[in-house]
Amino acid sequence: xxxxxxxIKRGFFALVTVxxxxxxxxxxxxxxPGTAVTDLSxxxxxxxxxxxxxxxxxxxxxxxxxxxxxxLKNLLHGNMGISFAYQQPVSxxxxxxxxxxxxxxxxxxxxxxxxxxxxGVLSAWRRGSVPDHVSTNAAIFAYAFPTQWLGLMLLIxxxxxxxAGGMSNPFLFGAEPxxxxxxxxxxxxxxxxxxLMLTAYGSYTLVVRSSMLETLGEDYVLTARAKGLPPRRVVxxxxxxNALLPVVTLVALDLGYIVGGALLIEVIFSWxxxxxxxxxxxxxxxxxxxxxGFLILTVAVIVxxxxxxxxxxxxxxxxxx
Amino acid sequence: MIPRRNPKAxxxxxxxxxxxxxxxxxxxxxxxxxCGSSSGNGGEVKEGGVFRMGSNSTIDSLNPFVAFNGDAYxxxxxxxxxxxxxxxxxxxxxxxxxxxxxxxxxxxxxxxTQPNAKWSDGKPLTAADAxxxxxxxxKYQNGAAANSAGYVAHMKxxxxxxxxxxxxxxxxxxxxxxxxxxxxxxxxxxxxxxxxTGNAKAMTRFSNGAPIVSGGPFILDKYTPKQIALFKxxxxxxxxxxxxxxxxxxxxxxxxxxxxxxxxxQLDGVEVPVPPxxxxxxxxxxxxxxxxxxxxxxxxxxNSNPKQDPSHRELLNPLLRQAFDVAxxxxxxxxxxxxxxxxxxxxxxxxxxxxxYNSAIKPPPFDLAKANQLLDQAxxxxxxxxxxxxxxxxxxxxxIVPDSMANSYxxxxxxxxxxxxxxMGVKLTEKTLDDSAAYDAILANIYKNxxxxxxxxxxxxxxxxxxxxxxxxxxxxxxxTGYCSKTYDSMYQAQSAAIDPAKRQQIINQMxxxxxxxxxxxxxxxxxxxxxxxxxxxxxxxIGDSSFWSGSKIPMESVHQAG
Numbered sequence: 001x002x003x004x005x006x007x008i009k010r011g012f013f014a015l016v017t018v019x020x021x022x023x024x025x026x027x028x029x030x031x032x033p034g035t036a037v038t039d040l041s042x043x044x045x046x047x048x049x050x051x052x053x054x055x056x057x058x059x060x061x062x063x064x065x066x067x068x069x070x071x072l073k074n075l076l077h078g079n080m081g082i083s084f085a086y087q088q089p090v091s092x093x094x095x096x097x098x099x100x101x102x103x104x105x106x107x108x109x110x111x112x113x114x115x116x117x118x119x120g121v122l123s124a125w126r127r128g129s130v131p132d133h134v135s136t137n138a139a140i141f142a143y144a145f146p147t148q149w150l151g152l153m154l155l156i157x158x159x160x161x162x163x164a165g166g167m168s169n170p171f172l173f174g175a176e177p178x179x180x181x182x183x184x185x186x187x188x189x190x191x192x193x194x195x196l197m198l199t200a201y202g203s204y205t206l207v208v209r210s211s212m213l214e215t216l217g218e219d220y221v222l223t224a225r226a227k228g229l230p231p232r233r234v235v236x237x238x239x240x241x242n243a244l245l246p247v248v249t250l251v252a253l254d255l256g257y258i259v260g261g262a263l264l265i266e267v268i269f270s271w272x273x274x275x276x277x278x279x280x281x282x283x284x285x286x287x288x289x290x291x292x293g294f295l296i297l298t299v300a301v302i303v304x305x306x307x308x309x310x311x312x313x314x315x316x317x318x319x320x321x
Numbered sequence: 322m323i324p325r326r327n328p329k330a331x332x333x334x335x336x337x338x339x340x341x342x343x344x345x346x347x348x349x350x351x352x353x354x355x356c357g358s359s360s361g362n363g364g365e366v367k368e369g370g371v372f373r374m375g376s377n378s379t380i381d382s383l384n385p386f387v388a389f390n391g392d393a394y395x396x397x398x399x400x401x402x403x404x405x406x407x408x409x410x411x412x413x414x415x416x417x418x419x420x421x422x423x424x425x426x427x428x429x430x431x432x433x434t435q436p437n438a439k440w441s442d443g444k445p446l447t448a449a450d451a452x453x454x455x456x457x458x459x460k461y462q463n464g465a466a467a468n469s470a471g472y473v474a475h476m477k478x479x480x481x482x483x484x485x486x487x488x489x490x491x492x493x494x495x496x497x498x499x500x501x502x503x504x505x506x507x508x509x510x511x512x513x514x515x516x517x518t519g520n521a522k523a524m525t526r527f528s529n530g531a532p533i534v535s536g537g538p539f540i541l542d543k544y545t546p547k548q549i550a551l552f553k554x555x556x557x558x559x560x561x562x563x564x565x566x567x568x569x570x571x572x573x574x575x576x577x578x579x580x581x582x583x584x585x586x587q588l589d590g591v592e593v594p595v596p597p598x599x600x601x602x603x604x605x606x607x608x609x610x611x612x613x614x615x616x617x618x619x620x621x622x623x624n625s626n627p628k629q630d631p632s633h634r635e636l637l638n639p640l641l642r643q644a645f646d647v648a649x650x651x652x653x654x655x656x657x658x659x660x661x662x663x664x665x666x667x668x669x670x671x672x673x674x675x676x677x678y679n680s681a682i683k684p685p686p687f688d689l690a691k692a693n694q695l696l697d698q699a700x701x702x703x704x705x706x707x708x709x710x711x712x713x714x715x716x717x718x719x720x721i722v723p724d725s726m727a728n729s730y731x732x733x734x735x736x737x738x739x740x741x742x743x744x745m746g747v748k749l750t751e752k753t754l755d756d757s758a759a760y761d762a763i764l765a766n767i768y769k770n771x772x773x774x775x776x777x778x779x780x781x782x783x784x785x786x787x788x789x790x791x792x793x794x795x796x797x798x799x800x801x802t803g804y805c806s807k808t809y810d811s812m813y814q815a816q817s818a819a820i821d822p823a824k825r826q827q828i829i830n831q832m833x834x835x836x837x838x839x840x841x842x843x844x845x846x847x848x849x850x851x852x853x854x855x856x857x858x859x860x861x862x863x864i865g866d867s868s869f870w871s872g873s874k875i876p877m878e879s880v881h882q883a884g
Contacts, residue, residue, distance in 0.1 A: 034757030038764075040389060040468075041798060048797055050467045087387045087525050096546070155578055160585035165578045170549030171373050171569040173542060267574040272547035276574060285757055 006313055014306045021298040022075065022291075026068050029282075029290045035060065036084040036285040058084055058287075071291065080295070081288035085281070090292040094274060098259060098296070100167060101266070101273030104189050105258045108196030108265075113251055115197065116204020123205065124212030124243075125235055135205060143202030151195045151268040163188045165270030192269040196262050200254070207250055211243035218242070245316060252308030256301030367882040372568040372858060374869065375579040375591040379547050379572040383529040385506050386466050392570065392592075394504075394871035396550060400535040401506035402559070404432050404451065404487070405499055407872045409862040411675070411782060413499045416874065417451065417507060417536070417559070418487070427494035427820040432487040432502075438559035440509050441535040446559070448481035450536075453510040455479030455489065457517050457524075465521035471786075472501050494820045500783040503872060509534050538563050538878055547572055552877075560874065564860075564881035583608065583853060590854030593867045597660040597730070600851060608853045614673040615850035615866040617779040618666050619731055621649065621738065625841040626768035626803025633718065633772045635701070635711040642840035644695035648741050649843060650687040658733040659848050666844030668833045670784045673847065673866060676826065677784045679833040684844075692745045701746075709746035717748040721774040723759040734845060735775055749773070760801070768796075768803030776801070782865060784829055788813055791836065802841040809835060859883040 037054045055061045059070065074081060080090035119139065123132045155164060163169075168176075168184045176184065215221060216239050224238045225231075263275035270276075274293055281289035313319050382388040385397055398406075402417035418432035438446040456479050462470035477490045489498070512534050516524040531544040538560060539552035553567040571588065573579035580599045582588045584606055595603070595610065603610050623645065624636050635641055651665035664672070665684035672678045701711040708715040722735060739749045754762055763771045780787035789795055792813050793805040812832050819825035836842065850866035861868045861880040868876040 032758065034755065034759075034761045036757075038760050039757045047470070047794070049463055050470065051798065053464060053467050082526075085389070086382055087384065088528060152577060155581055159581045164582035164585060164587055165573045166548055166571060168548075170545070170571050171371055171551065173371075173551065173553060173567065268578060270547075270572060270574040270578055272545070276547060283755055283757065 003313065006319075007310065010306055010309045014302050017302050018299060021302070022072070022295060023068075025291050025294045025298065026071055027064070029285070029287050030064065032282075032285065034285055036287065039284050040084065075295075080292040083281075083289045084286045085284045085289070086286075090288045093289065094277065094292050094296060097272065097274040097277045097293075100271065101275065102258065103185070104192050104271055104273065105196060105262055107189060108193035108262070109200065109254055109258055111193065111197040112200035113204055113254070116201040117208050117247065119201070120205040120208025121212055121235065121240060121243075123209040124216060124239075125231075127213060127216075136209065139202035139205035141202075142198050143206070145199055147195065147199050147262070147264045148268060150199060151192070151265055154191050154195055155268065158191060162191050167271060192262070192265045192271050195265050195269075204247070204250065207246055208243065211246050212239055215239045215242045245312070248311055248315070249308055252304045252311075253301065256304040257297070259296055259300040366564050366860075367884065368564050369566050370882050372565050372877070372880055373587075373589045374568060374570050375573055375582055375588040376570050377573050377576045377579050377592070380544070380550055380570075383531070383533065383541070383544065384525065384527055385508065386468060386525050389468075391870065392550075392572075395869060396541060396552075396570075397506040398537070398871040398874060399539045399552060399877060400533055400537045400541050400555075401508065402435075402438070402446065402451075402536040403504075403506060404434075404502045406503065406874055407864050408875060409864055411865055413503070417446075421499075423498070423820075427496075427498075428491045430489045430491070430498050430502075432489070434485045434487060435559040436485050438536065439557040440511075441532075441540050441555050441557050442509075443557070444509065444511055444534075445484075446507075446509070446536045447484040448487045449484065450510050451487045451507045452479045452481035453514065454505065454508045455487075457508075457513070457521075458505070461517070461521045461524070465517075465524045469505065472505050474501070494818045496817055496819050496825050497783045497785045500781065500785070507536065509536065538874055539567065542567065561878050563878045565877070568877055568880075583855075586855070588855075589858055590861070590868075591852065592869050593850045593852045594848075595851040595853050597662045597849075597851065599853075600660075600662070603853050607856055609856050610851065610853045611863060612662055612849045612851045613863060613866045614664070614671070614847060615779070616671050616673045616782060616847075617777060617850070618669065618671050618847050619654075619726075619734060619775070619777045619845040620666070620669075621645070621843040621845060622763075622774040622776060622802055623841055623843070624768060624771055624773070624803050625839070626805075628767075628769060629803065630769050631712075632714060635699075635716075636718075636772060638699055639840075640695045640699035641701070641711075642843075644692040644699070644745065645742075645747075646840055646843050647685050647688045647695070648692035648745055648747075649685075649738055649845060650741055651684050651845060652687065653737050654734045654846050657737060658730040659846060662849040662851060663846050666846045667837065669778070669787055669836055669842055669844060670780075670829065670833050671847045674780075674782050674784060677782075677829060679830045681830075682833060682837045687741075689741060689744055696745060696747075703746050707743075707746060708748055715748070716746060717750065718772040719752045720749050721759050721762050721771055722751050722753050723756040723776060724753050725756050726775060726777065730848075731775060731777065738775075738845075763801050764797055771803075774801065785817055788816065788829065788832055791841065804839065804841045806839075857883050 036058060037051055037060065041051045041054055059067055082088065083090050083093055086093060119135045123135045126132050167188050168181060221234060221238050224234045259274065263279055265271065266273045266275040267279055277289065278293045281293065376392050378390050378392050380393045380396055381390045382393060383396065388394065404416060404418040405413045406416040408414045417434050419435060421430060421432045423430050434448045434451065440446045455473060455476065458466045458469045458473050459476060459479065462473060475491045475493055475495050477492050480488050482488060513524065516527050531541045533541045535541065535555050538555055538558045540555045541550060542553040543549065543551040549569055549571050551567065551569045554563055573582070576596055579591055580595065583591050584603065600610055623642060624633065627637060629636070655661065655663050655665055667684045668679050668682040670677050670679065696709055701709045701716060704710045704715060708717060710716065720735065726732070735751060742749050763774055765771065778787065790799045791802065791804050792800070792810050796805060809832065812828055816825050816828040816832065819828060852867060854861060858880055861876055864870065864873040864876060
């Protein structure tokens, strides 16, 4: 298959997927019982007139198909709409949330990938040994931890040592010096990022171990060993490189989900990111916020999958044949 | 305790009936006495410092025409002038209005405001700002200002004949004017007027970001959504100078994290409600924990729509309702669910509202034998599978429980009720929905579908709002029972126009009696309000059941470091 054909085909599928996801996102939240009007009209002495005014204000009096066309038209103009609850542009709110989410979730995810890959490779290399058993069982154990439970445990264990919530010490008047602020944010990030790392690294360990065991059994690895290459070189240059293909998919998927934040972690550690924003928006039935948040998540996952496809094309010659 | 329990409503309370005339000297003296009486050490006050508070809610908007959450309204209380406020005895005392009087049979209310007051930007703060705020709400009450429309109910006009006089004129006498104006922040006209034109959509889109031009004791210096609201002292404030340099409100995603932050001294205090399960550890750690009766009550709702679906129309039967009432073990609920921090419930106007509570209404004693006897008397015989049969079908009902309750102590209350109902042959099945969906499920098909529900209310101190919930005009908005009665409605109208406090009290007592006898709400309990703060701070008076809510500026004006 020619490279251009492959890219066009994959790109077309990605675009179709985005469109389908946008459509599903639009209707999915409207299927949920309850509306933002129900939520926001609960003010003292609220009247049916207030409910009607809010319904008209939010455009919910129009037929669903008309709302959908308006939504598509606005999206084409780069307009994600106005949040029902905050009365502010959704794009403005989500960008702020994303800025908060990305550093914490990136640190946690990258740490999970690094720890998972290293422990996976070591487990496969020392297959059947005590370190392998310890590492594999620890990975399964960590993977099985409910995130919220682990988060709360860390919160309790490190109470008084590390901050219990938020992104930085908030009770300071005036601006903090940059480096001091950075250190402060870093300290606040430890617990949420560690929780994310602990709950996510296990899957990398298991996938990398399995993939490594497969490649370590290949003929070319046997040949390399027979040629007398040092074990480390065999693992690093021959086995590990070939074992990376499934990891690429897993990493691409996980990186895509980074923009979705880590909902439970953000709630537990009061991290004001996009996961927390989506959590609030669901309770408030804030359709524009939900559509915007899930649109960003969908596009990120699809774009990174597309990138993974392209990377596969580059890494795996069999696809080009 | 939100959805139908608007957090804004939850924090705005009133206690006493408006007096005919409250002189400035009396009001100010009361406020001063209140502050003085709360003094913890009686010695010299240590000035300065930042009081760090935690909240498990957040500020949803800094725009009073958009905001919904209680923390937003508490913010407005501290940055904006209000005509009146509560003191710790829950009396109306001076804020921006130094004195007030009513005339023309209670249809004209005249407020005399602080002279020479200034906004934080140095511009004059006058009665004209107050008149503009009320006029704007009146003008846009069916549109951009709809969320404040209830505060100007029956109001005809608001004028400022001079810089220190505001006159509110009503179409008819209104019994609770002071508790209404206590809820309206006075906005700076020179900032807001440009948005209040046309359909005033721009007014709701105005983010009103920090630093906000303020007239209250504090200026919102820094606000980071979902993280922090940091307030510093306003040097231009017309009232008493706060002892602290400022205070901050940090927002937490969970109560556990907030309590952990308090215990590890990352905070100096936390907003209500502190869970009863945390009280012992906080006390052991040396924190000041205060538990006071609140107006909140938990309730078991029985569909009262006479046209409800025939498959559960037996729920209208008075004998069944009485049986359900006596089959609820309120003592066990208080002991198990509230760990003793509360009391058994009876009336929808709780004892924490003071004289408004009709003490003649007692919680019915738990009596399963009597419950069985009442159901037998109603003709609902026990079926073969341990379930009674009513109108040809087993007595099995779905109880709608909002997730805010299902994930709280009320879950244990439900289990207690469920267990006891089973013993009298009635099966209850819990249906948990998130709050918005639960409310819609109750209202669905004009109250024809739902059977039972378990929820709570956090009403105001003034009973007007809580009583309004059961009126016919509240259908499809606040009414969550399907109850509608012309008798009740006329009593509601009568109390809302009763300027004579004794007459109003009498009507309100009768209304409570009517509700208790009709049993659309079976009031389960009145949970205590629990809050905690570090002993390094003192003179933090409770206003009602909390030191931090939108009814008063006094707590943050008087709090200071101990020693």
